[in-house]
Amino acid sequence: MAESQGVSAFPLPPSQYVKLYTDDNVKRGRAPQPPPPLTDTYTMFGAQFNSDDTIIRPLESQGFKRLHPQNYDHKRELKKLNHSILVNFLDLVDLLIKSPDSPKRTEKLEDLNLLFIHMHHLINEFRPHQARETLRVMMERQKKERGEIAERFEKHLEKVKELIQSSLRSLPDDFSFDSKALVKTELLQASRQQNGIAMETEPCDQLDRMMCDIVDGMN
Template structure:
C-alpha cells in the first residue's frame, strides 16, 4: 500500500466549504480564517512541484528537449513551429495511409506532442507581458473615466453657478426711498398703537366714574 501513488484531485473542493467559514458571525468575532502566508520556496499544485523563483518553468526543469535557442524572436519561432506542425501532421497522415503498422507512427506522434509543448511554452512566456499590458489598459481606462467624471462634475457646477447668479440678478434692488417709506410705515403703525391705547384708557376712566355714581 505504501508504494501506491497518492491520488491527487484534479479540481479543488467546492467553495461552499470555504464560504461557510466566512459567515457574519465568524467575521464579527474575528474567527474567520486568515489568508495563508506567502510561499517562500516551492509548492505543489495538482501533483506538480513549482518553484517560486521562476514564474514560467523552463523546459529543462521539466525534462523536455529544447528545440528552440535560448535567445530568439518569439514571432519567428512560433511561425517555424506552426510550419513544422503542419509538415509532421501531413507525414503522419501519409504513414497512416501507406504504412498503418509502421513504428514511425509513434515517433511522429511524439514529435507532434513536443512541438505542441514548445508552442504552449512560448505562449506561457508571453503571459507576464500580457498581464502588464492588460493592467496598463485597465489603469488607462480608469484614468479616462475619472477625467470624464471630473469634467461632467465641473460642467454641472458651472450650470449651478449660472442658475444662482441669474437668481440673484433677478431679485429687486432696495433703494433709499424704499427704506424711508418703510420707516414711515413703521412710525404710523407705532403712533396708531399709541393712540389706540390712550383711547382705551379714557373709556376705562369714564366707565369707572359711571359705576361709582351708581353706588
C-alpha cells in the same frame, strides 16, 4: 488543488472549509486561519513542483529538448512552430492512410507533443507582458472615466453658477432682506434698555421675557 507530499493543504474539504467563513464568524474572529504556505514539494495537475521553483521554468529543467536558441524572436519562433506542427500533422495523416501500423506513427506523435509543449512555453513567456498590458489598459480606462466625470462635474458647476447669476440679476434694485424672521434692531435695543437692571439680578427670567417681547413685536 495543490497537495504537499500527498497530503491536502487544507484541513477540511474545500466545500466545508469555505462555509466556515461566514460574516458572523469573520466579525467575531472565529473564522479559521488560512493554511500555511507550502515549503516543500507539491503536486498539481499530476505534475510535481517545488515551492521555490520559478513561475516559468526552463524547458531543460522539465526534461524537454530545446528546439530554439537561447536568444530568439518570439514572433518568429511561434510562426516556425506553427508551420512545423502543420507539416507534422499532415505527415501523420498521410502515414495513417498508407501505413497505420508503422512505428513512425509514435515518432510523429512525440514530435507533435514536443512542438505543442514548445509553443505553450513560448506563449507562457508572454504572460508577464500580458499582465502589464492588461494593467495599463485598465488604468487608462479608469483615467478616461475619471476625466469624463470631472468634465461633467465642471459643466454642472458652470450651469449652477449661471443660474445663481441669473437669479441675482432678476432681483429688483430696491430689494431688501427685511423679514419677519429677522429680529428688529430697535425692538431688541428697547428691550435691553428696559430690562438692563433686572437682567443683572435675574438673567434667565429676564432673557426669557425679552425674547417673548420680541416675538410679540414681530406678530
